[in-house]
Amino acid sequence: MLIGDMVKFSDVLFSTGTNLLxxxxxxxxxxxxxxxxxxxxxxxxxxxxxxxxxxxxxxxxxxxxxxxxxxxxxxxxxxxxxxxxxxxxxxxxxxxxxANASYRNKLYRLAKNNVQAGLSENTFFKTKNFTIYANTLSANHNTAYDVLVDIENKIIKAKKVEFVDTADGFALKCFDGNVFYRDKNSINTAYFKVYTAVMKFSDLTYNFAxxxxxxxxxxxxxxxxxxxxxxxxxxxxxxxxxxxxxxxxxxxxxxxxxxxxxxxxxxxxxxxxxxxxxxxxxxxxxxxxxxxxxxxxxxxxxxxxxxxxxxxxxxxxxxxx
Structure with missing residues (x-):
């Protein structure tokens, strides 16, 4: 389990420019x-x-x-x-x-603007408030193709998603897809050319205390x-x-x-x-x-x-x- 955990976060550590300390x-x-x-x-x-x-x-x-x-x-x-x-x-x-709580908090802080570094192709990636699945990823993991996102009680299906850093988190810029959402007792859908979902890092952190x-x-x-x-x-x-x-x-x-x-x-x-x-x-x-x-x-x-x-x-x- 620990080895799996280390492998999972290794990309995040190196992609964020982690310093020696x-x-x-x-x-x-x-x-x-x-x-x-x-x-x-x-x-x-x-x-x-x-x-x-x-x-x-x-x-x-x-x-x-x-x-x-x-x-x-x-x-x-x-x-x-x-x-x-x-x-x-x-x-x-x-x-x-x-140490375990400090370790995970440290990783969360390092991954603040690089959540995409933890993504893998054909694998569900889940955090506290959203889940994402990508069929294909670019070499730098900044762009995903054929993507399914569960975020803010909405399901987003997009042909392409770009990860954009923000001051206190990141944004998912989705292109050419559909968004599914619940309205009372029905489920509605809407087509979009561009749809942007913003996530604050504070929404993703977990209170280990x-x-x-x-x-x-x-x-x-x-x-x-x-x-x-x-x-x-x-x-x-x-x-x-x-x-x-x-x-x-x-x-x-x-x-x-x-x-x-x-x-x-x-x-x-x-x-x-x-x-x-x-x-x-x-x-x-x-x-x-x-x-x-x-x-x-x-x-x-x-x-x-x-x-x-x-x-x-x-x-x-x-x-x-």
Missing amino acids: DMLMILAYMALFLAIFTIPMSLMLSINLTYTQMSKNLEIDIAKTMGLSTFRIYKSALLFTFIVFLLLLFIVAYLSPI NDPGFMPINRLIKYIKTHPQSTDALFELHQMFVLSTSVFILSLIGFVSALSFYRSGKTFGIIFSMFSFVVFYVLETFGKSLYASNNIYYAIWLPNLILFPIAIIAFVIKSRR
């Missing part, structure tokens, strides 16, 4: 978002590689011979995991929502107190803890896989760990879809409810051997 700020915002995924993955792989090497060198067997339990061997990794959990919780619950998806945890908790029926806010709050606690599950999986597959070398352990990482986020995505379709906000806990018991059972089995 803006680019660095956007990259910093993206890095904070990516940390939500890279930190758990890095932790799991580091634990897996460390204990795989210890197993190959018989250090684990020597430790057990000296009377150390499997839990004692894992204890140092668990302590480190807890420290990583606190760091990740701070990023997920506070830094990431702020009032969206639970972009609130840090302190504001989110206050929002839930005043809007106790908001499943969106509850979903965002639960998701913060699901993503943060993922480090405990992935850490345990990395440790167990190291003790189980060290004879097969580091490669197999890494592959198994990465597979577990992918499964976790596939289940998390499935939980999001359950929420989107059935409004079940606690479905976001699905990866934890499935993988954590499996990891605990595998750990117990390894402890008894």
